[in-house]
Amino acid sequence: MALDAQAAARAAASVPGLPQDAVGPVFREPWEAQAFAMTLALHDRGLFSWKEWAEALALEIKRAQAAGDPDTGETYYQHWLAALERLVAQKGVATRDTLVRYRDAWDHACERTLHGQPIELKPDDFR
């Protein structure tokens, strides 16, 4: 298997609500495509099945709705990302703490990077 349009089409067919056009998935912003691609890669590695993923995503959407998410479709990939973080933690790939630590490190990298320069993560960012 590979990360390609066919794999993406299979994902689109297996995951309810995925925004798509006649050809395949569509994204509102670049990060959505990144989140989608990572999920495809993890599925490809066998970390979860599409059934498992769809359940995790549905649970995340239910949680968000209970917390007052308007569910207009605009937040679909927000739920997607939350589900991905949760599943990655559940499968023992990265704990919540690790996720937060890396998020903070990127935030730090951002702050020390002048605008117009590429943002890169360095060991010092994990202070």
Added chain:
Amino acid sequence: MTHDHDHDHDHEHSELSETQLRVRALETILTEKGYVDPAALDLLIETYEKKVGPRNGARVVAKAWTDPAYRAWLLKDANAAIASVGYAGRQGEHMVVLENTPKRHNMVVCTLCSCYPWPVLGLPPVWYKSAPYRSRAVADPRGVLREFGVELPAETEIRVWDSTSEVRYLVLPMRPEGSAGWSEEKLADLVTRNSMIGTGLAKRPEELE
């Protein structure tokens, strides 16, 4: 060019949204643990070049090809002219449009900092990220263009523009021959992302699928 002074403080350091930070965190961890290969991810994401964001750029170019008044406005006040065709987004701010002519070809290099104007240009190409592209484009733009399959006449001057924190560029490619009388919608299909960053030309009508 309009300049929104409210955003001046943002120019001091880079900014990623909370969501972008989380996505980067995940990708870094998954890469370090060997679960994902960033190059493979990039390759997949590249296939969605035309599936991300509003991609206003092609419409802007097509309109400029057909409407001289719009073209003049676009060259004078890109922000307002681009915004008039729809959402341009925060990251599309401070746009300047560079017009390609038989005499001058414009090409843009970018560090792919947090401010790449994706709402207008669509997804950035993967090779944009590479430092070699950046330095080579400046040193040997004609050679880089040749690698992209673009051979320009020797008399065409090539100018390379470096995106800065203040200015993002959109190249207005030359309208290809054989497209007279086409609708804006049809013309927009000829406008590729690479033609809007100057590493390519607009498609010729016979190149359309």
